[in-house]
Amino acid sequence: MSAGPVLDVRGLSVRIGRHGLLHDLTFSIRSGERVGLIGESGSGKSLTSVALLGLLPEGARVTGSVRLAGVAHDVVGAGERAMAKVRGNDVSMVFQEPMTALNPTMRVGAQVAETILIHGGRGRRPEAGRGAVRERVVTLLDQVGLPTPAELARAYPHQLSGGQRQRVVVAIALANDPELLVCDEPTTALDVTVQAKVLDLIVRGVEARRAALLLVTHDLPVVATACERVLVMYGGRIVEAGAVAEVFTRPRHRYTEGLLGASDLESAPRGKPLSTIPGSVPPAGAFPEGCVFRTRCAHATTECAVQPPWSSADPGHGHACVHPAGVAP
Numbered sequence: 001m002s003a004g005p006v007l008d009v010r011g012l013s014v015r016i017g018r019h020g021l022l023h024d025l026t027f028s029i030r031s032g033e034r035v036g037l038i039g040e041s042g043s044g045k046s047l048t049s050v051a052l053l054g055l056l057p058e059g060a061r062v063t064g065s066v067r068l069a070g071v072a073h074d075v076v077g078a079g080e081r082a083m084a085k086v087r088g089n090d091v092s093m094v095f096q097e098p099m100t101a102l103n104p105t106m107r108v109g110a111q112v113a114e115t116i117l118i119h120g121g122r123g124r125r126p127e128a129g130r131g132a133v134r135e136r137v138v139t140l141l142d143q144v145g146l147p148t149p150a151e152l153a154r155a156y157p158h159q160l161s162g163g164q165r166q167r168v169v170v171a172i173a174l175a176n177d178p179e180l181l182v183c184d185e186p187t188t189a190l191d192v193t194v195q196a197k198v199l200d201l202i203v204r205g206v207e208a209r210r211a212a213l214l215l216v217t218h219d220l221p222v223v224a225t226a227c228e229r230v231l232v233m234y235g236g237r238i239v240e241a242g243a244v245a246e247v248f249t250r251p252r253h254r255y256t257e258g259l260l261g262a263s264d265l266e267s268a269p270r271g272k273p274l275s276t277i278p279g280s281v282p283p284a285g286a287f288p289e290g291c292v293f294r295t296r297c298a299h300a301t302t303e304c305a306v307q308p309p310w311s312s313a314d315p316g317h318g319h320a321c322v323h324p325a326g327v328a329p
């Protein structure tokens with residue numbers, strides 16, 4: 001691997017419709033580095049991760065640059081054909097819900113094999129004959145801790161537990177030894193008893209390959225355990241970045257302080273609401289007590305019972321809130 005970063009993001013901004021959702025993101029990840037991306041719901045973590053793989057929804061307007069080591073072109077502006085060669089080879093992704101990542105009609109072993117055969121081209125696996133591929137599938141399923149991997153390779157996704165399915169997804173993501181693995185809440189949908197095990201195998205998987213990891217999560221203790229560096233997002237911006245030990249003990253940004261205060265990192269009571277800071281929101285008490293605002297977000301128009309003072313989560317969601325009478329605040 002070259003000495004430069006595996007991932008170099010500069011001035012990345014994303015707009016969907018009238019909403020600016022990501023603003024001027026600049027960060028990089030070095031080879032073998034494990035970086036956490038944290039922030040409240042709607043702060044832009046998932047959009048950031050899919051932007052790195054060129055998987056933003058249609059109609060998204062993207063500016064800036066996303067460069068991956070070993071890839072000649074910029075991800076921003078690259079066509080689908082070019083990105084299909086990059087995904088699964090240079091960069092892979094593990095999403096939250098394994099069932100949506102797997103094909104329900106295909107045996108899991110065949111899905112791992114398909115990744116090796118389709119994405120593992122470009123001379124990376126000259127040994128990719130049928131027998132060699134079958135052997136590699138079993139090895140990969142074994143590496144992610146699946147019992148009797150040769151048998152399990154013949155199972156369909158619905159015959160596996162949620163934890164086993166996510167292990168298969170991790171095996172697929174690591175099959176071609178990507179330089180960068182992006183995981184978006186990879187353990188959130190799993191039973192708590194298997195969350196730590198799946199996280200552990202992700203960390204061991206990237207370590208064994210000297211790959212870099214970008215781990216998107218709400219879970220600060222997970223970042224403290226798995227990552228060396230952390231990026232803190234708020235309202236589509238990176239508001240703080242640094243070594244985990246530094247950011248988690250001496251946060252510089254008030255929002256990071258709030259996140260830390262709301263987490264159970266320092267034995268804060270579970271279920272405590274996230275601390276917020278005032279952003280571009282109306283002043284507290286600007287609306288009558290008990291007022292139910294309409295909240296328009298980029299996804300849909302929904303009723304939402306945000307009481308004054310407003311939560312700073314709203315600007316992060318791109319919400320434009322109006323008074324029920326239709327008066328803009």
Ligand SMILES: Nc1ncnc2c1ncn2[C@@H]1O[C@H](COP(=O)(O)OP(=O)(O)OP(=O)(O)O)[C@@H](O)[C@H]1O
Binds near residue numbers: 042297298317
């Ligand atoms: N396809 C889309 N069209 C329009 N707006 C979108 C789309 N996807 C996401 N957004 C908006 O972009 C903002 C950031 O969303 P994103 O999913 O990245 O947040 P997040 O930090 O990952 O939240 P969570 O932790 O809840 O997954 C939100 O305001 C969201 O409503």
